[in-house]
Amino acid sequence: MEILYSSTRNASEKVTASQAILKGLADDGGLFVPERIPTLDVSFKELADMTYQQTAYEVMKLLLTDFTEEELKTCIERAYDSKFDVEEIAPLVEAQGAYYLELFHGSTIAFKDMALSILPHLLITSARKNQVKNDIVILTATSGDTGKAALAGFADVKGTKIVVFYPKHGVSPIQEKQMVTQKGDNTYVVGIEGNFDQAQTGVKQMFNDKEFAKLMDENGYQFSSANSINIGRLVPQIVYYVYAYAKLLKNGEIAEGDKINVVVPTGNFGNILAAYYAKNMGLPIQKLICASNENKVLFDFFNTGKYDKNREFILTSSPSMDILISSNLERLIYHIAGNDADKNAALMKALNTTGVYEITPDMREKLADFEGGYTSEEDTAKTIKDLYDATGYVIDTHTAVAAGVYNQYKEKTGDTTKTVIASTASPFKFTRSVMNAIDKKYDAMGDFELVDELSKIGNVAVPNAIEEIRTAPVLHDHVCEVEEMPQMVKDFLQIKK
């Protein structure tokens, strides 16, 4: 059955999945949501024997209903191939009684690859289906990982160009090096003198600027988004939760129908929202545990029902979660308001004008499946060290936030439900913070010395993504103020005016 998408702020305009992917953001600034959430139509027993690619098809076909079977299968095959360094694509590793779902085996070693390796294919297919003549310009704000994953996904893809804005002083050295060494004539990387929220707001403003859109069109271009506001990113992220459950079942860790908990280190709320969709599609998830770092706006929201972004922005060792405006939370708000676009629009307006909104007690009741937690920088480091000392397994700082929150949760509740922790980045991406957590002596070493040392103590090979940038030349050195973002885009596209 066909599923159409509408904006979280206006129920009247309905578009197909491919149109929603092309647009990224709705015209009214809202996010596209499916009119209903479909149910999985294969059994977990069947899923248990499927590959990642087969699972992806079974999940994605239910939501991207205007793609033909051939189109979707082609996109999936092109995305989940040897770019990933393990055949399972998303392996599960057990450590200290929890299952780490390693989502970092793609080309840029963070979980963003899970969706951004397929988004370019979904987008190009969508453009073809809708007879789009313009080149698609992907506009992306990144807190560090999306940028590189999007660049890698779109580099040299015909009919597309990609511009990435990142906070010049808010990403790890490895993250920055990965981005500024990106090859491809259609890529453009800019550091901004501001934080991620400012980058994201700047990008959203360009999307909503009707005059800019007209100017772009006159020059044969149109914008789309690779940020997790694009439904083409959200849908592929549902897959790995279903896959993880099926693998637990296959390995005899759970019985069919058993519930599991899921812990997700959260920033923009895309990854955990995918888990929420998975649950609503019939995956037996008991608790959705939302883990924050010291930017704990979501923890406060789940505990009080009040979202308040008016607070200090803290730079932490888990930079991809340094976010105060979690864009995808808007989709959850819309759903718990009973798919009420007007109600959601009013709350988002309040957020825009005052930085605060509060949900009703009715809406709060619908959040019972969620649990919010956060860790301090000290807890995060201690979690890495304790796990390493006990098992030899090394996790990155983001994953450690989730693991730390899970430890607190277990202590508080005594809940022994089998639990999957989304492991969102390779420790090689945040080497300095990870190694310092294990032993302060490492702080004296250089970035790549640390990489080799981590490989030694963790007994894992240095990933290709890191080998590549050791000697790669810097190809992008653009820096701008927040207000100059539109001009940077025009410069790159050689648009006069």
Ligand SMILES: *Cc1c(COP(=O)(O)O)cnc(C)c1O
């Ligand atoms: C993006 C990212 C997150 C946060 O994911 P959201 O979908 O934005 O909540 C967590 N960890 C890592 C390593 C990331 O790159």
